[in-house]
Amino acid sequence: MLLSGKILFTLPFLKYQRKDPEVYMLTKKQEARNEVCKNDELSVTDDLAPPHIQPIEIISYKDYKTRKVSTEVPQDNLINPLTHSAKENKGIRPQKDPVTKPVTKPPSHGIINCFLNIFSKDLAIDLGTANTVVYMKQKGIVLNEPSVVALHKNGREKQEVLAVGMDAKKMLGKVPPNISAIRPLRDGVITNFEVAGLMLKHFIKKVREGLALSKPRIVIAIPSGLTSVEKRAVKEAAEQAGAREVFLIQEPMAAAVGAKLLVTEPRCNMVIDIGGGTTEVAVISLAGIVSGRSLRIAGDEMDSAIIHYIKKKYNFIIGMATAERLKITIGNACPDIDKPETMEIKGRDLVSGKPNILTITSEEVREAISDQINAIAEAVRGVLEKTPPELAADIIDRGIVLTGGVALLKNLDKYINEITRLPVRTDASPLLTVAIGSGKILDSKNILKLVAVK
Ligand SMILES: Nc1ncnc2c1ncn2[C@@H]1O[C@H](COP(=O)(O)OP(=O)(O)OP(=O)(O)O)[C@@H](O)[C@H]1O
Missing domain, CATH: 3.30.420.40 (ATPase, nucleotide binding domain)
Structure with a gap:
């Protein structure tokens, strides 16, 4: 039951307060443990009410100050804002004969709103x-x-x-x-x-x-x-x-969660996350990486390889952005015989020293990035070789999931399928998979505890 009473804010209490205009929120937890939450720990919105916490009152530091001689606040709720402990709230003297009339405002939508924001x-x-x-x-x-x-x-x-x-x-x-x-x-x-x-x-x-x-x-x-x-x-x-x-x-754990793989089960999942700077190949079971490799070879290396290839073959210089456009637009991991593509690029001719235009084919882009693709394939083979046989059986059933921006490279899934003879699928939004997975992990305290890196 909430009691209210006149509270004297005396010097020892005030010395806990900082001068900046903070907001303090008096809360009541259902387990009957009360806390004052500072504004930098809690915020409130209407829709996210955690069941174990009820906001009782929000008071600003200014309010604290103006009430410093005599303030009515439900005694149950008074906690030292810095220690968050009722016992240590030495500066607050409860009134001997507390008045039972509650002085707190009923929680309004705004308050709940504010309160629930904390968690968003x-x-x-x-x-x-x-x-x-x-x-x-x-x-x-x-x-x-x-x-x-x-x-x-x-x-x-x-x-x-x-x-x-x-x-x-x-x-x-x-x-x-x-x-x-x-x-x-x-x-x-x-x-x-x-x-x-x-x-x-x-x-x-x-x-x-x-x-x-x-x-x-x-x-x-x-x-x-x-x-x-x-x-x-x-x-x-x-x-x-x-x-x-x-x-x-x-990253591979986040990628697996983002790709909706059931990482905490005693079943095996294989993810290949190929981003700008790193390629992560991992076999995951029971919220851990059973076998994996992290390569510092990925999309950026491919762009550099395209620049190098064009310079060597045509004495023609292009920038990273043009190389990336080539990779995204006509790049591929294995040939699409029906649809060979070409793309015009602008750069500088090294012989004449002048800006010029050059036409590049999809075949050439594939040749340019073949070292990087082979390195990734090698890593996948290596991880599969190290995977325990029981788990390998799971991979045969469940296949491999590709995530990261380079997963969008044309025919990469086909290529990985050819070298592994395993089913391969590209996640729906591979550029976002890691962030979505990290978000899901953030949402689940239990999984976060399991997978957080020390
Ligand atoms: N359609 C596409 N085809 C090929 N590559 C692509 C495509 N779209 C994006 N990429 C490449 O994906 C890479 C970026 O991917 P992503 O955003 O997943 O990487 P990142 O998370 O920033 O990098 P990392 O995880 O390695 O630190 C870039 O190299 C980009 O050129």
């Missing part, structure tokens, strides 16, 4: 070499942008952010000396810590516009081959970008 602010991020995709709890995918930052050199030391994401990607290879367009990750690893932090901060701010009060918990998918130093860099970048708590999970 947590984020899952696929911090990719090529693209960053953000999933927000209760909302789904809220951002999908290239992992690029454009910086303007302002004076000697100072650099200011000019553009992030798609706008910055448009500048790649086209900037004057005082501007640099930077990709802060390479091969799935943060190579420019400061810029990666700026990028994350920008994306987090963008998706949490209007929800600025509380810090989110963030789940980040990372390649399975990262060293502990590389993992720490990701964690610290997210913390500096404003995360309250950071959980790292392995």
Whole structure:
């Protein structure tokens, strides 16, 4: 039962308060444990009422101050906001003869709204070499942008952010000396810590516009081959970008969950996630990776190989963006005899030194990227060889799932099927699978506990 009474806010209590205008929420948990939640831990929306918590009252720091001589608040609910413990709430003296009349407002829709927001602010991020995709709890995918930052050199030391994401990607290879367009990750690893932090901060701010009060918990998918130093860099970048708590999970696990594979069952699933910087091949069972390989060969290496091929064969220079367009538009992993394709590209002729146009065939693009495709095939064979026989039987039944942007390369599924003789399917939205899977893991405390990387 809730009691109310006059409460004296005395000095020892006030010294716990910070001067900034925070909001405190008095809550009552059904297990009869009461808490005061600070604004950076809770936010409220109408639709997400967790059953074990009922908002009782929201009061601002200003309100606390104005009520400092005598305040009526249900005593059961008074907790030291910093310790979150009723016992330690020494500065608050309950009235001897409490008045039973409750003084709290009945929870309005606004309050519940506000309260439930708390749980919708947590984020899952696929911090990719090529693209960053953000999933927000209760909302789904809220951002999908290239992992690029454009910086303007302002004076000697100072650099200011000019553009992030798609706008910055448009500048790649086209900037004057005082501007640099930077990709802060390479091969799935943060190579420019400061810029990666700026990028994350920008994306987090963008998706949490209007929800600025509380810090989110963030789940980040990372390649399975990262060293502990590389993992720490990701964690610290997210913390500096404003995360309250950071959980790292392995990309292939997130990909498997995103592709709707039942990862916690004693059945085997095989995923191949091919992104911009890394290829992850993994056999997953009982929420763990039974056998797997992480290669630092993927879409970016293919783009570089196309540039190199065209330069060598035609003495013709193209940029990364043109190479990527070639790969996406006419690239393929094995020939489509009926439909050989061609594409015109613009670049610079090395002999004449002038800009020129060249026509490239799909056959040539396949030849250019054949080393990367072979390396991926080799990794798949290696993982299959290491898979225990019982689990291999599961893979025969269930097949292989392809995720990541390069899964969209024409005929890649056909090629993997040819080399493995196993059924292969490409996930429905391979560019989003890891982020969707990370989001599902964020939504499930139990799975998060099982798969979070230490
Ligand atoms: N239709 C397509 N065909 C071939 N490749 C594609 C296609 N669409 C996108 N890609 C490639 O997919 C890669 C980006 O994939 P994705 O966004 O999954 O990678 P990422 O998560 O940023 O990278 P990583 O996980 O390796 O850090 C790029 O190399 C891009 O060129």
